Amino acid sequence: MSRYRLQGKGRVDHSAPVSFTFDGKTYQGLRGDTVASALLANGVHLMGRSFKYHRPRGAVSAGSEEPNALIGTSRGAGRFEPNTRATVQELRAGLVTESQNKWPSLSFDVGAINDRAYMLFSAGFYYKTFMWPKSFWDKIYEPVIRGAAGLGKSPTEPDPDRYASRYLHTDVLIVGAGPAGIAAALAAAQSGADVTLVDENAEMGGSLLSDPAVLIDGKPAWDWVDAQLGRLRAAGVRLMTRTTAIGYYHQNMLGLCQRLTDHLDSPPKGAPRERMWRVRAGQVVLAQGALEKPLVFDGNDRPGVMLAGAAQTFLHKYGVKVGDNPAVITSHDSAYHAAFDLADNGARVAAIIDTRESPRPDLLDGARKRGIEVLPSHTVTTTRGRLRVKSVRAAPVRGTQVGTGRDIACDCLLMSGGWTPSLHLFSHTKGTLAWDGQTFLPDRKTEDCEIAGAGRGLWGYADVLADGAAAGLRALEGLGRAGHQASFTVANDRPGSGVSHTELPTDGNAGKARAFIDFQNDVTAKDIRLAVREGMRSIEHVKRYTTNGMATDQGKMSNINGLMIAADALGKEPPQVGLTTFRPPYTPTSFGAFCGYLRGETFQLTRKTPIDPWAEANGAVFEPVAQWRRAWYFPKAGEDMHAAVLRECKATRASLGIFDASTLGKIEVAGPDAVEFMNRMYTNPWTKLQPGRCRYGLLLGEDGFIRDDGVIGRLSPDLFHVTTTTGGAARVLTMMEDYLQTEWPELDVWLTSTTEQWATVALNGPNALAMLKPLVEGVDWDDFPHMSCAECTVAGLPARLFRLSFTGEVGFEVNVPARHGLALWTALIEAGKAYDICPYGTETMHVLRAEKGYIIVGQDTDGTVTPGDAGLDWAIGKAKKDFVGKRSLSRPDIVAKGRKQLVGLLTEDGSLLQEGAQIVLDPNQPKPMKMVGHVTSSYQSTMGHPIAMAVIEGGFDRMGETVFIPMPDGVRKAKITSTVFYDPQNERLKA
Amino acid sequence: MMTSQKHDFAAAAIRIEDAAPALRLSLRVKPAHRDAVGRALGLDLPARVGQRAQAGDIQALCLGPDEWLIAAPEGAPLADAARAVYADAPHSLVDISDREITLRLSGPAVLDLLAACCPRNLAAMAVGSAARTVFDSATVILWRDGPADFRMDVWRSFAPHVRSLLAQAQAEIAAGL
Amino acid sequence: MLLIHCPYCEDSLPELEFTYAGEAHIARPADPSALSDEEWRDFLFIRTNARGPHYERWRHIGCGRFFNAIRDTVSDRFLTTYKAGEPRRPLTNEAAE
Helix, strand or coil: CCCCECCCCCCCEEEEEEEEEECCEEEEEEECCEHHHHHHHCCCCCCEECCCCCCEECCCCCCCCCCCCEEEEECCCCCEEEEEECCCCECCCCEEEECCCCCECCCCEHHHHHHHCHHHHCCCHHHHCCCCCCCHHHHHHHHHHHHHCCCCCCCCCCCCCCEEEEEEEEEEEEECCCHHHHHHHHHHHCCCCCEEEECCCCCCCHHHHHCCCCEECCEEHHHHHHHHHHHHHHCCCEEECCEEEEEEEHHHEEEEEEECCCCCCCCCCCCCCEEEEEEEEEEEEECCCEEECCCECECCCCCCEEEHHHHHHHHHHHCECCCCCEEEEECECHHHHHHHHHHHCCCCCCEEEECCCCCCHHHHHHHHHCCCCEECCEEEEEEECCCCCCEEEEEEEECCEECCCEEEECCEEEEECCEEECCHHHHHCCCCEEECCCCEEECCCCCCEEECHHHHCCCCHHHHHHHHHHHHHHHHHHCCCCCCCCCCCEECCCCCCECCCCECCCCCCHHHCCEEEECCCCEEHHHHHHHHHCCCCCHHHHHHHHCCCCCCCCCCCCHHHHHHHHHHHHCCCHHHHCCCCCCCCCCCCCHHHHHCCCCHHHCCCCECCCCHHHHHHCCCEEEEECCEEEEEECCCCCCCHHHHHHHHHHHHHHCCEEEECCCCEEEEEECCCHHHHHHHHECCCCCCCCCCEEEEEEEECCCCCEEEEEEEEEEECCEEEEEECCCCHHHHHHHHHHHHHHHCCCCCCEEEECCCCEEEEEEECCCHHHHHHHHEECCCHHHCCCCEEEEEEECCEEEEEEECCCCCCCEEEEEEEHHHHHHHHHHHHHHHHHHCCEECCHHHHHHHHHHCCCCCCCCCCCCCCCCCCCCCHHHCCCCCCCCCCCHHHHCHHHHCCCCEEEEEEEECCCCCCCCCCEEECCCCCCCCCCCCEEEEEEECCCCCCCEEEEEEECHHHHCCCEEEEEECCEEEEEEEECCCCCCCCCHHHHC | CCCCCCCCHHHCCCEEEECCCCEEEEEECCHHHHHHHHHHHCCCCCCCCCCEEEECCEEEEEEECCEEEEEECCCCCHHHHHHCCCCCCCCEEEECCCCEEEEEEECCCHHHHHHCCCCCCHHHCCCCCEEEEEECCEEEEEEEEECCEEEEEEEHHHHHHHHHHHHHHHHHHHHCC | CCEEEECCCCEEEEHHHEEEEEECCCCCCCCHHHCCHHHHHHHHHCCCCCCCEEEEEEEECCCCCEEEEEEECCCCEEEEEEECCCCCCCCCHHHHC
């Protein structure tokens, strides 16, 4: 039995011990514990060291707002996580945990030297301390800072867990299952609406779990909670625990992160660790309650100093007494109840130090009955104790005078500075806030949401329950449904109020006070005042200068205290200074939860062609092209890429190559106005293209720049088979649809994507015709010259056959319905054996087309290249009055001299240029040099020397000139040539 | 003492099956000629996006104001029937039988399965309707044939990605958390 | 993620089913060759970049249609949507709210 565990108390299972380790030492906790409650049960308060000063720290809260007790957790191989909040992580068998930010050990830490040198590390220290000399930054300051900084250590292995995603559509989403949330859910569920109630904790009930003596409708709080959850379950309400609403987005879309397995000893196979829910709710009820605020005094960060409400939660939920001899410092009534409950469970409460003059008589009575000394109008000026608080110094306050203090021995100090409504989610919606003199409350809403209970400043269960019920009913009415208003009778209620403070008054040297506001980022009250003195006026500047509220807890405890002190320093009211912006996520959220399924093989969509299995089976190396994976080249044993590509190129030029061109975009353009539409879209003239013939088509944007190209066949007067580039397929179809729907709706023509209807196999080489002929039926070979097309059968399969070439050799593209793609491919491979058919990939396709000077849109063009720049003026229908982009071709900057034009390049030394390399005319000019263009394509070729294409200013007028390509290892010289390197007379196409 | 949720996972079965190939046609026609083409095909083409019509074993789904998806057994002579009215009722009828593959998704947890990657409120989708929507980054057509019975048409090349996502979600639902 | 009302599907549907398609009501001139260089430049490149209600086009994957919308660029709220080809909708008081 752990020393501080109260037998039979709490909601933990006393019959189920759970072992875990912390910094190598084995401890026992109970099923239902968090790491923090289990450590506290063992008397361990020291759980970590702070970020900047490496000060010893313990749990200050009992919940997700915890800034101090950040630990590393290991749930098995590869499952290490830094910065887990010990107050959130549930115990599970074999959990390994460790403290952070310490070396060599938690109790003796060398980095704590920072704490002695705290004067150096005041607000904005990195803007000031490391300014000079400048040369020190790279070599000394930054490496040292990087070595010393950081919160925890990153995992070194890939995350082996799965993560899931789910969309949810619900009528009413209620965030927070405390009394207000439960009452709201009961109200909303009454008319059969789809209701979802979520809570970040392992159990629903909220503050009622920490206040078991409260009676609701005659029932003890816990029984009441159980009964209501049963009712909700019976009514079909979706109840989700361990589910944090991390963000509230437009139109009632919320992100929920549900933790599924971290608390399980052995998660079920296939179970994801976490699931991200994207919820669309008709109405939202925010019932997130309020967060307790620390008080600001010297030494308020020692282990053992914690929020009073946290002590109450550890006591009632976990059966853990946080100390035998607590002292209390408070400005709010609620801390009395924590003191009373601890006293009633055997603790000897040293004193209740109340900053207020006249505590409530009933509370004073309660203290007297328990023999607890109350010190009204007192302040705390400091605490003592190295790794755990040992005493607190209380001093009377008269007006602004602080009298002589006395040290009160204690083993923990419970503090309460009042409660801050949890406004994070509400603020995500850009809802406005109003200052009530003590704190900010929600004001004007921008979404269909209600805020209920302590989240809008109410205190006491009777008020909170009534408010929750009313909010649930309003949500229901917002859906156009009706219900009735429930009422609750509450006995043993614990209403309360309090006052807000800046720093507590002190008799010590205020300049030396270490009064922390942001525990995680080690920001003190003095830092805030310094920031104001140094000229920060906006709270956003104060925040960034001091880093107040910028830690992983997002300022849940520090924002209001920081604001109060900044406002005081500025001599303004808090609302005039304003609050910093709350941003999602509400609590730290794993990257895995955001990724969901999008990792590993489903990291991103990968499209595969019907012929992909053959390529994979035959050793293809693949490359990604747009969303597709395409066979890049087919290496034989011992071949590198260069050798494989050269072999594929030569085999194709010598005899026959086969290529999977299925990824080419295909669009069926059909209807009586098909030819008119084609004339308007493409630069080329289409009217005279006969059915059965095809033509290279060039598509411009309205700005005159090349967008896409491809060979287009006219299958019948009203039917065009358009091909596009692989990457341009969707874009081109969208562009065409746009014109058709919004500019020319009068045309009777329709567009259908057939990219995936057809598998496309390209055959190229001098033997292509001989090989293909016997397999084809339905083609009149006497009338099937280059640039023809036909519907026929190939290898017995229904096909669309195109005679065209992207290699300079005789070429065909055979299209068959996709399900037959693999059958066609294997049939052609079989038939091609007689001609040493060679499968080739995209790299060989690139080389062969480059040798012929055929461009690839997107490689040789970049969105600023006109047909004229690319040497494609021949593709423009000069007689056409209009087509998309035509008007732009006469814009002044398009017809101006000196445009970059597409030319060929041959290096003088026969070396291969690098694609993207910049080109200059004079390599000896001073830097920065004038760059006149860049290499767009560069390959080893079949001609024994490399070839390249480039865009160069005024390139067409520079034929034969030498240009220079400066590279890291020296300057290359190259001669400007035509882009057609191979068979310029097209003799080989006529075979 | 600890409250916890219980689920009946035995009932959470999901079936994912490939549907047999079928004839699929994309019909595009302006509203003025919708009825004429419909008559030629023997269908009363619905005018509202998402609505379906059926005549024998031929189904028509309205995908857009001028777009219908026709699903029929292989070999149904629909193209010839439409061609006969083309001169008076111009339209486009394109065979896309091979463009998509069809998955049958069924079982009590099928809505959860689809909600893994589809942002639409499918619970609110009427049985007997259909919709073109997205499943992760793939465009799909979802036909709701029964309360727990869906068909998903997905472009062939996207199918491996979609299948992999479905398998992950299926395993997750089977795990019962 | 927004819900966007598609005027063709007559339903409010998740933003993931939609793509943005630029400013609305910029018609392609009937005869581009009749335009001066300056007029053509304005057609190509000059856009309003509104702070507040903005007329813009979206496309719905579901029905494949382009349509018009007025969206407030400050609040990111859609004030209304209407079919392509319909005249520019006036900003009513309630729409501008």
